[in-house]
Amino acid sequence: MTVGFFYLFALLLTIHCYFEAPKHEILQGSPIFLQTSKETELRLALNELEQLQVSRVERLITEEEKHVETRALEILFAAMEGTSWKSSISWLNGQHPCASGSSWFGVHCSGSGHVVGISLSKQNLIGELPHGIFSSLQELKFVDISNNNISGELPSDIGSCSKIIFFDASHNSITGYVQDFFGTMDSLRFLFLHHNQFTGSLPSSLVETQTLSVIAIHGNRVEGRPAYGRMQAHPPCTKVGQNYTIPSEKDVLLDVYESLNGWSWPRNRGWEEGQAGDPCLQCWYGVTCTLDGYVTELRLPKNALYGTIPSSLSSFRHLRVIDFSYNPIFGSFPQGALYLPSLRELDMSGTFMDPFSLALPSFGEELGSLGRWRWNGDLFHWRVHESVTL
Known part of the structure; x- marks a missing residue:
């Protein structure tokens, strides 16, 4: 058993050294060319080794972090009348949402055990979003709370979630101004606030945004429009002759x-x-x-x-x-x-x-x-x- 372990370790170490330069190219996004059987097998082995290394680091989520994330979602559940949701499977089960076998409905987890997504569209969420929950979910990458009965203003601590890429609060009854923190969230690429009750002027941070790819704010009483920064227009579909579809x-x-x-x-x-x-x-x-x-x-x-x-x-x-x-x-x-x-x-x-x-x-x-x-x-x-x- 010991001999086999050291043999495997030596093999993986050899692979790592052999592909030292190509590995750097992967991180830089350069093309990888798989040409031979030997190279293919070695590349797959190296990828597996790298994933094991990443997984070992990612599992270092602390018990305190688990408690903070769990408590934040419990507060969300209570504030948004969770007992009336269309589905609340596994919520408030006494475990962290990402614990083995836990799987809270609409909560998505990373390999590290952090909560990275909330997907509660069309679930009959009712009331105002509580302040403080978003600042307790610092690994969030996407939030979809669209098509519910959410009212009041959006909590300002949403802006503290620096990793959010996708945020959708459309088709609710949210009031107040469109907050300027949306235009300063460096990771945010998709923002959907349409069909709410926002008023006032669009903040300058959104008017001059250089990072957002998609913004939807129609269906509100908001003045101004974003400059869309580096947003790219995409080509339409290609029509070849008088087609029909199978x-x-x-x-x-x-x-x-x-x-x-x-x-x-x-x-x-x-x-x-x-x-x-x-x-x-x-x-x-x-x-x-x-x-x-x-x-x-x-x-x-x-x-x-x-x-x-x-x-x-x-x-x-x-x-x-x-x-x-x-x-x-x-x-x-x-x-x-x-x-x-x-x-x-x-x-x-x-x-x-x-x-x-x-x-x-x-x-x-x-x-x-x-x-x-x-x-x-x-x-x-x-x-x-x-x-x-x-």
């Missing part, structure tokens, strides 16, 4: 729309008509089709896709490109979609999904025809067939 593929697109909260996308031309429209004939935003009605590309980067990707995505037979980058998507990527016969490019960078959760095949096993995939800024070229040119 019915089964249209159903999958509607499933994607429903699962990723399409109603709140800032760019959803065509999608919002749902069953009344045709993705190819009416040129749904981000969708490219063939002349005979097959969907070949789904390009929806920076479009506030929020939620989990449906497993039905694995049904496309002609899909070549999936680009859902820079959206607050979480959960697991549908394993079957990696084996789509026509898929050539996958971009999931800038999401909450973990690329190492994928059950990637060993070298020599076919991975559909996927030529490259991008995740968290790293571009991976995966050679599957000798005939594939990258």
Whole structure:
């Protein structure tokens, strides 16, 4: 047993040293090229080692931090009439939300055991958000409390959550001014405050924002509009000839729309008509089709896709490109979609999904025809067939 342990340690140490320079390139987001069986196996082993090292560090959450996070959510539950929520499974069960087997409804956790997400849309939250809970949840990255009965002003300690990327409080009855701290939160990329009762002028920090990708403030009595900083306009879908869409593929697109909260996308031309429209004939935003009605590309980067990707995505037979980058998507990527016969490019960078959760095949096993995939800024070229040119 001891000999085997030291042998494994020596092997991993050798791998680490062998790939010292490429490892630095990964951190810098440079391309990685997997060319041979030996290199592939070593790379996968190194990735596993790095994940073990990260996991060991991330598990160092203190008991005090657990208590603070739990107490903050308990206060939220009491203040927002939690007993009347549509679902409050496991809430107030005496355990930390991220404890093994705990799983509080609508609470999402990181590998370190911290609360990183609150997803309580359409759950009948009633009342005013209590002050102090957000400052106790410093690892928060996304908050969705839309479509509830929240009233009063937003608590100012939201601005202390420096890691929040996605914040959605739309379709409530929130009053007061739009606070200026939203424009100074460096990590915030998606802000949805539409259809509330905000008044006054938009703060200068939002008018001059250089970091937000999407802002929605319509449906309020607010003066002014953001300059949108470096926000980029994305190309519309590509319409090729007089297309129609294969019915089964249209159903999958509607499933994607429903699962990723399409109603709140800032760019959803065509999608919002749902069953009344045709993705190819009416040129749904981000969708490219063939002349005979097959969907070949789904390009929806920076479009506030929020939620989990449906497993039905694995049904496309002609899909070549999936680009859902820079959206607050979480959960697991549908394993079957990696084996789509026509898929050539996958971009999931800038999401909450973990690329190492994928059950990637060993070298020599076919991975559909996927030529490259991008995740968290790293571009991976995966050679599957000798005939594939990258």
